[in-house]
Amino acid sequence: MELRPMRSWIHHSKGKVLRQAGTTRDKLGLHEDMMTRQGFEGRDAHLYRRNEPIRWKRADEGGELLDFDGTAVQPDDLADAGGFPRPIAYNEDVTVSVSRRGANMTYSVRNADGDELYFVHQGTGTFYTEFGPIPYEPGDYVLLPKGTTYRVRPAGPVNYFLIFESADELSLADIGPLGRRAPFDPALLYVPTPALDELGDGRNEEGEWPVRIKSLGGYTSVYYDFDPIDVEGWKGDLFPFKMNIRDYRPIMSDRLHVMPSAYTVFMTKGFLLGNLLPRPFEAAEDAELIPPYHRNMEYDEFTFHHAGTAMQVEVAPASVSLVRRGRHHGFLAELQKKLRANVKPGDRIDMQIIFLDVANPLTVAPELQAAQRRGEHYSEGTVAKEGAPTQSSS
Ligand SMILES: [Fe+2]
CATH class of the missing domain: 2.60.120.10 (Jelly Rolls)
Known part of the structure; x- marks a missing residue:
């Protein structure tokens, strides 16, 4: 895996698209869906579709987004x-x-x-x-x-x-x-x-x-x-x-939703580890508050919910989520609408989430598997209702 790849300037734009991706709260009446390489640092495509890609009717074993109760471990x-x-x-x-x-x-x-x-x-x-x-x-x-x-x-x-x-x-x-x-x-x-x-x-x-x-x-x-x-002394x-x-000051843009990889704190060639922390919502008139639906093609996304809400959705502390590569996630359109209606200028995001994006697939140990929540649940990485998983904040 090579991080920080050179930008490709070969871009095409076909059909109905936003000129600036990730903006505008009215998206041509379509749903913005992002597929990306190398986290958010490689080539990407934004697809503007009629239906929410997270609205699958059901998923076979292995297809679903995973949510766990970390307090059960x-x-x-x-x-x-x-x-x-x-x-x-x-x-x-x-x-x-x-x-x-x-x-x-x-x-x-x-x-x-x-x-x-x-x-x-x-x-x-x-x-x-x-x-x-x-x-x-x-x-x-x-x-x-x-x-x-x-x-x-x-x-x-x-x-x-x-x-x-x-x-x-x-x-x-x-x-x-x-x-x-x-x-x-x-x-x-x-x-x-x-x-x-x-x-x-x-x-x-x-x-x-x-x-x-x-x-x-x-x-x-x-x-x-x-x-x-x-040891009485050391040097080196x-x-x-x-x-x-609390000493980490998240960078942000008033006009553009910053991708979570910008909040990476530690890294190796195999993973990114970082935090999504309190900050103001984007306030500019044409700014999007919510990340688009997306599927991460080269990382599994593991998150741990430390405190706060996930964009005003209540989440139990110590919730753990795992979104495997290639699975769509994102906020339900109805939650997006509710959030946009609730947020006033100056309002802040209060989430405190630790994320781990891994290049090689994660194996879930039996102790965590036993703590899996099914049915209706909310977690920072996923919101699932009656088994139809839907939302991510990263
Ligand atoms: Fe994600």
Whole structure:
């Protein structure tokens, strides 16, 4: 997969079309439908059709848009301090796991297979790392580079982390011409300073300090008579850090709906990971408020609903959606109409959604499969009514 391809200037326009795609609330009496390559960065076509492409009557197994209740996933670490997070979806590039750790780890952990990015949905506490402690709170991204030894110390029993394990080195996305202080100033990254508190946690029942090492997809442990988190100083350009989504300032246009790939925060050659966050609605008279129907031809779209509504549609926190490539999604025309009628100048979008667009297809783990919602449900990625899935905000 090659990102940022050169623009093709070979464009044709046939039949009834909008001259500027993605604008005008009255679309010639037709429905605008977008098909794109390489996310939203490659070649594309906008099709103007008579019917809503999301209005299929029924779908065979595998054709439907998927919606899951993330609160139904119960990893071992919820009740067992020695327990593990639970993988919910994976491919060769990224594994998404849920951790609901309720108490301090009785071991330290080190991932030798990949970088780990925690997104904190619920809870406060500390990542006690060998580079120093990193306090956490909801909305934090905590990046722990491959090889970092750490323990999670929750302040209370209610915690919910989404963990993205990346086989390739996870980088901050290139923001190019926006400049180096947008959409967030890198000076806002929290970088830890060693502070050893010698609480004596991280021990097993024998009083040893195990370090659980993830390697080649499995786990092994080494054991110490001393706390392996014993670093008093560090230097270099490889280190853990955190940032909070409140420090991310979404770019926007008053006149044009900006595509979600513009909100990518982290990327590798296999996926884009970013956030859809509060901002004003587009206010210009001819601006479209809602993304067109579309089918993503080269990514599966995974989303996690952290907070807020999906364009004024109520969504349960921790809802997970998966839209596989080639499946149409978008807002129902009736919802579009309602939204346009409701939105007044100055109104804001309040969504807080984490998205993961993956180049290789995601496999849904049984634990997530068991949490699938069917029938009428709403999720940030999909709105389904009586099994006819319909809407996406990304
Ligand atoms: Fe999408």
